[in-house]
Amino acid sequence: xxxxKRALITGxxxxxGLAIARSLRAEGAEVVLSGFGDDAVIAALCEELGAIHVAAxxxxxxxxxxxxxxxxxxxxxxxxxxxxxxxxxxxxPVEKWDTIIALNLTAAFxxxxxxxxxxxxxxxxxxxxxxSAHSLTASPFKAAYVSAKHGLAGLTKTLALELATHNITAxxxxxxxxxxxxxxxxxxxxxxxxxxxxxxxxxxxxxxRQPTKKFVQPGxxxxxxxxxxxxxxxxxxxxxxxxxxxxxxx
Ligand code: NAD
Numbered sequence: 001x002x003x004x005k006r007a008l009i010t011g012x013x014x015x016x017g018l019a020i021a022r023s024l025r026a027e028g029a030e031v032v033l034s035g036f037g038d039d040a041v042i043a044a045l046c047e048e049l050g051a052i053h054v055a056a057x058x059x060x061x062x063x064x065x066x067x068x069x070x071x072x073x074x075x076x077x078x079x080x081x082x083x084x085x086x087x088x089x090x091x092x093p094v095e096k097w098d099t100i101i102a103l104n105l106t107a108a109f110x111x112x113x114x115x116x117x118x119x120x121x122x123x124x125x126x127x128x129x130x131x132s133a134h135s136l137t138a139s140p141f142k143a144a145y146v147s148a149k150h151g152l153a154g155l156t157k158t159l160a161l162e163l164a165t166h167n168i169t170a171x172x173x174x175x176x177x178x179x180x181x182x183x184x185x186x187x188x189x190x191x192x193x194x195x196x197x198x199x200x201x202x203x204x205x206x207x208x209r210q211p212t213k214k215f216v217q218p219g220x221x222x223x224x225x226x227x228x229x230x231x232x233x234x235x236x237x238x239x240x241x242x243x244x245x246x247x248x249x250x
Contacts, residue, residue, distance in 0.1 A: 010067070020222045058107040078225060100145055127156070135152060156170050177206055
């Protein structure tokens with residue numbers, strides 16, 4: 001049902017973004033990939049998805065502008081690229097703060113700013129922002145990430161109101177822990193650092209706050225993105241859809 005629609009997914013060379021790209025492609029959307037990675041891996045993904053890839057560092061405004069110019073007009077914009085840094089506020093490296101705010105929040109603002117004119121002209125659009133359980137609740141030592149994700153939720157509500165009469169919706173999907181390489185690769189280090197078994201790290205550290213004790217699967221987030229593109233979702237706008245195994249219900 002998405003044939004004829006072009007979808008740009010930021011941070012789609014890995015993890016959640018790649019899963020969203022695959023789900024949108026499966027429904028017929030033309031896909032534009034963005035993100036870092038090995039050239040051969042990116043070429044293989046482009047072939048798999050019949051996609052183009054636009055290389056850009058989205059922690060820089062010029063990078064977002066280059067991405068939007070390279071992507072061309074997009075009907076579906078998924079702001080998904082993000083990064084994390086963990087440190088107490090008084091020790092938080094100020095350049096890490098700046099980069100996280102730039103990538104996780106400002107890049108979404110700039111991409112929306114540049115994508116909306118085409119969506120308005122086309123009379124249809126979908127903006128989907130990968131936020132986080134940390135757009136609704138906090139954890140210690142994640143000041144920049146929590147601030148950026150709360151900001152992204154606020155941006156999304158504002159977009160929804162501004163675009164409400166244009167047949168353009170804006171929503172957040174807010175996962176808890178998702179089983180991505182990013183999370184999986186933390187397990188051996190955490191086992192060593194804390195002297196725990198793999199199972200203890202998964203259940204007592206990673207899934208401590210996720211009541212279902214199950215990871216969200218990237219493909220589940222992809223399915224939610226597809227649903228938000230359906231006509232049935234035309235009145236879902238300005239929401240923050242939790243996929244967190246009950247984390248934010250506590
Ligand atoms: P990931 O590390 O697997 O993927 C991140 C993607 O962003 C990659 O494609 C990477 O190349 C790209 N990227 C990173 N820095 C970039 C930059 N400066 N410019 C352009 N692209 C850049 O991460 P993921 O787990 O798939 O996370 C994707 C999104 O989901 C992030 O916004 C993250 O905050 C959010 N999220 C993840 C989880 C989780 O448990 N994995 C939970 C909640 C929210």
